[in-house]
Amino acid sequence: MDLAVIGSGQTLSVSDAVFGREFSEDLVHQVVVAYRNAGRAGTKAQKSRSDMSGTTKKFKKQKGGGARHGDYRAPIFVGGGVTFAARPRSFAQKVNRKMYRAAISAILSELARQDRLKIVDAFVVDEPRTKAFVAKLADLGVSRPLIVTEDASESLYLAARNVPYAEVRDVQGLDPVALVGAEYVVITTDAVKKIEEWLA
Template sequence: MELAVLNLSGKGKKGKVEVSSRSFDTDYNGDLVHQAVTAYMAGSRQGTKAQKNRSAVSGGGRKPFRQKGTGRARAGTTRGPIWRGGGVTFAAQPRDHIKKLNKKMYQSALRSVLSELVRQDRIVIVKEFVLKSHKTKELASQLSNLNVNDVLIVTTEVTENITLASRNLRKVDVCKPVNLDLISLIKPEKVLITLDALKLIEERLG
């Protein structure tokens, strides 16, 4: 299949590029995409929270008062959960939230999302994306010419100018093809991809 290549000026098309139908024209698999996104987000969770149960609380080894004659309920330690400063019942412990998802399934989910973005006309292809200065105004002007505002820019060369110019724009993100993930693709309204980055994405997806 073919995708249009636009001019950075936004005036007319610069040509067309042949892309793999396997990567950019497959049926959308919502269940697989959901599974992949869930696994990705679960893997980013820290899971480091921890509380002390009764065995981890320090102190309280001595019997607080005698067994009989006080009128109080018998107690052998102050570390129990009913005591102030005692341990927590079913205390939270550090855990790993990672959900396994094999490489083929993740690549298939990427193909599914990219194909859906093409159908929704949310992918913009340009020959290259170069900034002459680090001024945010120049980047904003180029994006305005292409009629994009909320965008992910995928390019093989993330130059210092692009990095500096984009960090003041809240809805503009930049990444390399090797760092492309599902969340980054789904979130913005448009995905701007350079020709070199497009080739690397196709190679990555086989």
């Protein structure tokens, strides 16, 4: 299939396997959830009754004082242990490489079908100034964009750093959450070739 290159009047021939794949909502959802879960720390920890420090001495007589209790570490007391206390754990979900790459291809294909995938020859900012970056976005007519380049320059990163609705990534840093969250995805022609090598 061919995609139009903005500003040049030419088209770029791309792989149907990468940019013409059928969209699978179930697959994309599974990969996005797994990616987000992999970023969770999972370090939450609470102390149960058995983890609490303190004496286990019976603090009052057995009869005549209401409820019977052996020690103050019981969960019903302030400062006592937590019932069903949280433990450190991993939230990671297994997603094999084939599924991950298929999900990336499905997202890119759906973006292309919805005309939210913009191909440009290059996306270069001469100096690290936010004003220049915003002006370039205005020329493209895109909102909330994800800019994907083969090897993003430092000037481009610095120029985009202060724009809360825009994000710059190189091909190595591309992930499903960034693609799904962007209104438009602007990709350079060199980055397209690199993505095809990665996902082919």
